[in-house]
Amino acid sequence: MINAVGREIPEEILKQTGKQPFMGVHHFDGYEYKKDGPVTKCVINSEGSKLVESIHDVLVKCGIKDGMTLGFHHHFREGDYVVNMVMEEIHKMGIKDITICASSLGKAHDKLVDMIEDGTIVGIQSSGVRGKIGQAISEGKLKGLAIMRSHGGRVRAIESGEVRIDIAFIGAPTCDDYGNCRGIGGKSDCGVLSYSMVDADYADKVVAITDCLVPFPNFPAHISMTKVDYVVVVDEIGNPDKIATGAAKPTSDMRKLMMADYCTQFVVNTPYFKDGFSYQTGVGGASIASTISLAKIMKERNIRMRFGVGGLTKPMCDLLENGQVDALLDTQDFDLNAVESVINPRHFRISAGEYADPFNKGAVVNKLDFVILAALEVDVKFNCNVVVGSDGVITGAQGGHPDTAAGAKCTIVISPLLQGRIPAICTDVTTVTTPGESVDVVITDYGIAINPLRQDLIEAMKDVDLPFKTIEELRDIAYSIVGEPERVQFEDKIVGIIESRDGTVMDVVRQIKKFEFSGE
């Protein structure tokens, strides 16, 4: 069946997953459903401690068994120790057929590939997978189907009961003996615990793993004791120095700085750029640079931001320090400056649900004026791909990309026209993760294209001195430089799906194939 972004979703996949094909960004607006609830074991005694001696013991107490689904969060990013710690013990215990439902997985978890190969892990549900796990999935090594969900989509999947998490593990920088967790303090400070909040709300068993036990009550709790069954103290839950690894780096790349400047010029010429506007940016070099240049113009014109959202980095936190934004709403800290900013009373933690969930009564993304995003590929229908590399291998993550794009009044995607010898602007993206109807503007180093759906923005820019082009023109420039690439070749086997934030199927991901030259 062809879905609303023109992708063929095989009937077998719809049948296997019980899902519908993607029907458009607003299809489920106003849809009513009954939320799920966890199985809860009541504590009606005054014994006063939930401490358990070891990961092994807590797994036994939680009734770990073959086929369970386990929840994890990724606030430690490349510095996470919790997933491996738990999975190694499970592996040792000989448990099989585990599904991991994580807010994201990365290179820190490369060693899980062995457990994928030996059948300990048969399912992966994640925002995406960087590193060797992505490669393994793309090579068809995972027994089940990988499901890639956005941050908002993961909350939806759990609260709708589509996914039931048997045991959730929360890496808690500080925790008391009754399970009150905080993302700040201790020796493994990650700032916030936003992605794990839905796990705590809906998992049948919730285990807090900490390396810093503090006296009760560890308040204000980011995860409440009322949702935590057990607490385990270990030596180290993560390496906070590695939080900034990978995604979050400032740039000195002239091409990125140019795109950042285009972006800022575009933003300030829209009708949304006025006192009290709201803004989110990703962690790409150009996105970060555009925040810095935007701050200058805000200062010049005496325009304040009402709130900034993220995935936060230093430039956003600087806005707060400098009094240029009233409030930061934080789901994840991409660098240690952001972690340190959390103590600012106007730097607020929000849950992944508050941030981006399409299946609640209104998330923060719906209130965004601007979001600045990156993409691996953008096609001429403005569809974006942020998960599968142009070589066909799973290599990125949805994150909040489709969530913020759907919510923001002005969604800007920054991408260099060419990623090495690969055109980033193309006729068809390898895999659709964010539908073109959510993407308003694409900024490249060769020009800027506005989505024809947004005639209002085209009108607003008619006297603005920026290198506007059609998206087809940008594609043609790319193809004229590096040639039109051969399409990546895949096996028939479907190894994963890109789930839309509303739970429908946006696209499928197939097993990679060794490239065969078409002339052969």
Add this chain to the structure above:
Amino acid sequence: MINAVGREIPEEILKQTGKQPFMGVHHFDGYEYKKDGPVTKCVINSEGSKLVESIHDVLVKCGIKDGMTLGFHHHFREGDYVVNMVMEEIHKMGIKDITICASSLGKAHDKLVDMIEDGTIVGIQSSGVRGKIGQAISEGKLKGLAIMRSHGGRVRAIESGEVRIDIAFIGAPTCDDYGNCRGIGGKSDCGVLSYSMVDADYADKVVAITDCLVPFPNFPAHISMTKVDYVVVVDEIGNPDKIATGAAKPTSDMRKLMMADYCTQFVVNTPYFKDGFSYQTGVGGASIASTISLAKIMKERNIRMRFGVGGLTKPMCDLLENGQVDALLDTQDFDLNAVESVINPRHFRISAGEYADPFNKGAVVNKLDFVILAALEVDVKFNCNVVVGSDGVITGAQGGHPDTAAGAKCTIVISPLLQGRIPAICTDVTTVTTPGESVDVVITDYGIAINPLRQDLIEAMKDVDLPFKTIEELRDIAYSIVGEPERVQFEDKIVGIIESRDGTVMDVVRQIKKFEFSGE
């Protein structure tokens, strides 16, 4: 059937309510159940406002109809305008058979009696009812059964799905146009919104009613926009000056000051009185006085309190100001000093569930060392009555009484031996609300009785110079002064039940009868 506190619970009531008789305080410890979830209408658009013009319009939007159950909270206490405002509109619309599920109801709601009489309201579920509603229920005017629940028990009833709230109304001192509510700020400041949090979590429709609309985002939100369907702005939601009416007053009554002194002497001689202890006290004059005298001894002996819980009043907030307690955990503010203290960063808001719910993974009450409570009556099995007056009329509320009594390591009930000409210490309480197994000590102006179940406390007090007596001795003194009272006479009709915090039936309340002299 006779329940665990010796009360006869008629089969008809068990059948009608689907409930079990009370089986002991810890019967459900370790019990597993699946939590309920609300029907949720998804908001996947960027329209950005949930404002609705009037109470009438919002009722229409929520699909108000005969037979619905509505949720309300009581943080404005005697100054609440919200319940009447909503119910008057419902009455005007001709809607019938409404059940009100409120965290509490009081004299502010006297005018609901007319709606009870005309069938607009057929069910009342509340912590208790002071004022004319209690009288009306006791006179048999309510069509359905009144259910009196503790604060923790109400959370349990809602999250277990036993009660489904169709529409919850949240009086919000401040709110933004997307539904983020806070209990502080604005012109009707009540400090916290703890009791309404479960309504927001589980009601199908949630309406925020505010008299102070503020810019988005109203953070940190006490109730999140993700749970709120609509926002209505009205002139006034309450009169904060009346928060302190009724329950919370300091005392100069010598008898109460003497009991407060006994209480303090008892507390400081228990093994729990040491650095880092935890403490809660009610709002009775003696309870408040005992907090003040305890503070002096804490200072003398250099003992700090780790946390205080409540229902908070000025003396508890003074402990925080004076650095004698590390943290206050707040569910309700009984006076304006407590409301003002909420901005202290160590004065934390907790939900009613975090406070007292027996059906989650561990509430704050489980961590209490001491709770100081009052009672209308205490019997020789240490059972307490805090709901039904000795004249048989419903006049009080369970509040957190059975919750804290069950959780605290040392539960102290202060009560003058005689309430006017009525013995407060008696052979059988009129109605059991808190089971004697939870009550460790009873302090009266004629002496102190320790529950024989607590041989450890009897041992700890053996050299302490306080007027210890058995509970029977106290009863006998009372009877020797005023005579043994005739038992209150009731009709057969059961008008309400006292629900135990775990959902079983603690006792029934029957319709009052005009007293007939036994000699006639």
